[in-house]
Amino acid sequence: MEDMIAALTAHIQSIAGETPPELGLVLGSGLGHLVDLVDGVKIAYADLAGFPDAGVSGHVPYLAIGQLEGRRVLIFGGRSHYYETGQADAMHLPLAVFKALGGRRVLLTNAAGSLSPAVQPGDLMLIRDHINFSGQNPLIGIADDTRFVSMVDAYDPTLRQTLRDCAETLGIALPEGVYAWFSGPSFETPAEIRAMRVLGADAVGMSTVPEAILCRFLGLEVAAVSIITNMAAGLSDEAISHAHTKAMAPSGARKFEAILRHALGSVKEI
Ligand code: HPA
Secondary structure, three states: OHHHHHHHHHHHHHHHOOOOOOEEEEOOOOOHHHHHHOEEEEEEHHHOOOOOOOOOOOOOOEEEEEEEOOEEEEEEOOOOOHHHHOOOOOOHHHHHHHHHOOOOEEEEEEEEEEOOOOOOOOOEEEEEEEEEOOOOOOOOOOOOHHHOOOOOOOEOHHHHHHHHHHHHHHOOOOOEEEEEEOOOOOOOOHHHHHHHHHHOOOEEEOOOHHHHHHHHHHOOEEEEEEEEEEEOOOOOOOOOOHHHHHHHHHHHHHHHHHHHHHHHHHOOOO
């Protein structure tokens, strides 16, 4: 993998320049269009050997590097999900390349179902902690002691505080909660959601947890925001579908974009 990281890093720098990105962003379902926020260059994942296909609709498989609110950012327009390939570590190489480019902080996003009546479709949730209910882990197979990564305060407390402060300034609700990772691609059953409520989950989804683990493994600071697109299975009469997820994502995405712009424009440590 080291050779691939070095080659990809050199290739990306030859196109985008060598200035390190100050923030990395991974875009979730229905948010892929945010790659176009960046004033800079776009590179197709297909041109980056070893990058995942990220072919789920609602994702945009491009890397965008450039300026947003006067800051240098790198945006992953799409991610690979465990359910696409059966590999939980599909984002290992892209995140390792981000680190090799000089990146230190990553903000993950996803679309998620809410378990809390107080958090409704169109709202945002900041992930405080997670429950890995998939039985998978992206570090399986790493053959040395670096695999034993602490997940205490995995979602960086300082970064979370910054995002909460920005949301408050803008008058956008950003409650914190626990995200439970299910492998998908089928949605959860109502019984699974009832069980998750007992176990302490506030939202449920099919991504993010492997990337958060990989970020901690790589020594990257990480935070994650869920865009709530539906109430989880059994909690509302609304049918759950991927089409519904994509249709609902834009209203939460607008709030997320506002927080992101405010954070980049006004906070040095992001
Ligand atoms: N469950 C899992 N993933 C999701 C959901 C959900 O209810 N909504 C959006 N992504």
